[in-house]
Amino acid sequence: MNLTPLPAFQDNYLWLLHDGQRALVVDPGDAGPVQAFLAAHALRLDAILVTHHHLDHIGGVATLREATGARVFGPAREKIPEPFAPLAEGDRIEVLGLPFEVFDVPGHTAGHIAYYCEEFKGAPLVFCGDTLFSGGCGRVFEGTPAQMLGSLDKLAALPGTTRVCCTHEYTLGNLKFATAVEPGNTQLIHYQQQCAQRRSQGEPTLPSTMALENSVNPFLRTRQAAVAQAAHQHDAAADPADPVAVFAALRQWKNEFR
Numbered sequence: 001m002n003l004t005p006l007p008a009f010q011d012n013y014l015w016l017l018h019d020g021q022r023a024l025v026v027d028p029g030d031a032g033p034v035q036a037f038l039a040a041h042a043l044r045l046d047a048i049l050v051t052h053h054h055l056d057h058i059g060g061v062a063t064l065r066e067a068t069g070a071r072v073f074g075p076a077r078e079k080i081p082e083p084f085a086p087l088a089e090g091d092r093i094e095v096l097g098l099p100f101e102v103f104d105v106p107g108h109t110a111g112h113i114a115y116y117c118e119e120f121k122g123a124p125l126v127f128c129g130d131t132l133f134s135g136g137c138g139r140v141f142e143g144t145p146a147q148m149l150g151s152l153d154k155l156a157a158l159p160g161t162t163r164v165c166c167t168h169e170y171t172l173g174n175l176k177f178a179t180a181v182e183p184g185n186t187q188l189i190h191y192q193q194q195c196a197q198r199r200s201q202g203e204p205t206l207p208s209t210m211a212l213e214n215s216v217n218p219f220l221r222t223r224q225a226a227v228a229q230a231a232h233q234h235d236a237a238a239d240p241a242d243p244v245a246v247f248a249a250l251r252q253w254k255n256e257f258r
């Protein structure tokens with residue numbers, strides 16, 4: 001089994017998983033890189049997993065389905081190219097012999113879902129779309145801060161060894177913000193150096209792990225005193241004892257951060 005992030009557009013990753021014969025792809029915003037990879041490795045596309053309805057995640061779905069006959073799975077509460085098998089919290093699917101469990105993770109979009117596989121080459125794996133990024137999280141476009149925090153908390157509770165397969169290479173920008181929030185977090189500083197090194201060599205910073213995200217990602221650390229205080233200092237109206245208020249202040253701060 002192989003797991004590969006295919007770069008697309010400016011900073012998207014189309015995650016492709018294959019067993020040497022059959023493949024699945026997550027959020028193919030563009031069919032081109034997927035078709036090139038399938039051809040180069042003589043793979044048959046078995047399934048397309050979609051996390052949410054944004055164009056950079058679904059733009060290649062129809063083309064790939066027509067070219068390959070792949071089954072399409074997607075969020076029950078969102079509009080994506082038909083036909084697809086609609087999924088929501090608690091649903092289970094099997095693709096390439098791997099069982100995936102579906103979580104509802106609303107906030108970035110109203111019906112956003114994530115796909116969790118408990119055992120893939122010795123550790124769990126989660127395809128979390130634009131909900132959780134390394135060092136950051138998606139913008140709250142359709143949900144509320146409380147929903148988004150609930151979704152991030154759900155992901156944060158997964159085993160620490162879980163590999164976090166997010167769909168954008170936003171890590172360095174996120175870590176620049178994270179260090180502004182938590183300048184005293186030594187693990188964060190160390191991770192930032194590692195990621196800068198990887199990017200300078202043209203390598204992806206992903207997948208990350210949930211244990212690492214829980215140590216460095218401010219949006220998973222709203223209950224840490226240093227993070228809550230920083231949010232309160234940025235926005236005096238944000239009660240540092242209220243994780244939703246801390247999250248909302250952090251998200252707003254990040255939206256304006258350069």
Ligand code: ZN
Pocket residue numbers: 052054108130
């Ligand atoms: Zn999105």
Ligand code: FE
Pocket residue numbers: 054056057130167168
């Ligand atoms: Fe996206």
